Amino acid sequence: MGARLEMGALQALCAIADHGGITRAAAHLALSQSAVSHKIRRLEESLACALLTRQVGGDRFTPEGERLLRYARRIVVLHDEAVTSLGRTSLSGRIRLGVTEDMTGSGLSRILGRFTRRHAEVSVHASVAQSLTLEEQIDRDELDLGVIQLFEHCQRTTDIVLSTEPLYWVKAPDLELDTTRPLPFVAFDDNCFYRRWAMSFGQSQLPGFTTVMTCASTAGVVSAVHAGLGVSLLNRCHLTPDMTIITDEFAPPPTIAYVIRQGRNGHAGVVRALVEEITEELGGRFQRAEMALS
Secondary structure, three states: OOOOOHHHHHHHHHHHHHHOOOHHHHHHOOOOOOHHHHHHHHHHHHOOOOEEEOOEEEOOOEEEHHHEEEEHHHHHHHHHHHHHHHHHOOEEEEEEEOOOHHOOOOOHHHHHHHHHHHEEEEEEEEOOOHHHHHHHHHOOOOOOOOEEEEEHHHHHOEEEEEEEEEEEEEEEEOOOOOOHHHHEEEEEEOOOOHHHHHHHHHHHOOOOOOEEEEEOOOHHHHHHOOOOOOOOEEEEHHHHHHHHHEEEOOOOOOOOEEEEEHHHHHHHHHHHHHHHHHHHHHHHHHHHHHHHHH
């Protein structure tokens, strides 16, 4: 008989990739480390090739392992969709979701696509806006769920924290800061909490700030900084080698938190199910990115 792909082994393989190694994968799967290692070893024996290289600092995928991982992810998704589709419990309803621009490139669209395929009776309407706008919409019961950014010290006890990230003052290398006059500041828009904090901070500093550009697009703000239009506040994922981080002139900005905030309808089963999927996938992804940058 030819090689066989055991579902538990494929799930373990995906968990190793998603959580950064056998130890964390075992914790995620509620299995012992030896049980996960045994699944991978049997899979390697069945396929007659090595999938992982065990070395100091963590497990690494071989080229064959990377190739199988791409298939494994597709197989596991189809498996879960089939189980959900044929299960006794079905979800239905409408979810009003708000997300920031940062989150649109984090894999959230893929999560939503998979979620709606699994639950054909669920419709999700997603809107993209600044965090302060989304917070207000949640409080007015216009959204059931929001995936937003805020300062870490502003989070609520009911928020689900996906990750925290530093915020930096940045400028173009050739931009000279003239401290005898208000410094040019590039902001996302008037309703940006970065801008509100910067303006408040600037009032207590000499010479203060003046907003020279507002742009709702991250790409636009990054481009303006590169062009030397002014200083700005950017979180780590948007920094580029062509920027200078300002460390001496200004006090360090507050830490940013990425959180899930639920509205009044957050207790509904369909909303809770989506929250669980987002938390499981994006929370793990943010943690892996943090580990890679630390």
